[in-house]
Amino acid sequence: xxxxxxxxxxxxxxxxxxxxxxxxxxxxxxxxxKVNCASCHGPDAKSPIDPVYPILAGQxxxxxxxxxxxxxxxxxxxxxxxxxxxxxxxxxxxTQLSRQDVDNVTAWLAAQPGPLKVAQ
Ligand code: HEC
Numbered sequence: 863x864x865x866x867x868x869x870x871x872x873x874x875x876x877x878x879x880x881x882x883x884x885x886x887x888x889x890x891x892x893x894x895x896k897v898n899c900a901s902c903h904g905p906d907a908k909s910p911i912d913p914v915y916p917i918l919a920g921q922x923x924x925x926x927x928x929x930x931x932x933x934x935x936x937x938x939x940x941x942x943x944x945x946x947x948x949x950x951x952x953x954x955x956x957t958q959l960s961r962q963d964v965d966n967v968t969a970w971l972a973a974q975p976g977p978l979k980v981a982q
Contacts, residue, residue: 885967894907919976923968926971933957936948
């Protein structure tokens, strides 16, 4: 019986933990528009103003969130590493985002149709 309660408590806890990490795509679209990410990446996140700028639409949310967090770290002056990206432009934009903004905007980006989407 005790084991069952523990297992149930664990399942409930992981459910809440998973929920708190998931982003809200509708709120993410609002972040995308407010910070004007589209001015470089394109309104649909796959038609950048310069072909060397990355296509974001359809990339996995966890990868995009990792990238944004890495730019935030890079902007604090941390030396470049696998978890730190030094980029003056994206550093300036990523630092305008809260942790929740990052989760939301990456949930929205991952849900957009794009050439990089992996078929599920
Ligand atoms: C002034 C132009 C500009 C704006 C505005 C801009 N970006 Fe970027 N973004 C870039 C460039 C250039 C890169 C590639 C930088 C590099 O080489 O690391 C990039 C890279 C990224 C990446 C990494 C993609 C990958 O495949 O690794 C993400 C995620 C991203 N941008 C999200 C955003 C979001 C979200 C916003 C709005 C908050 C935003 N960008 C606003 C120019 C911009």
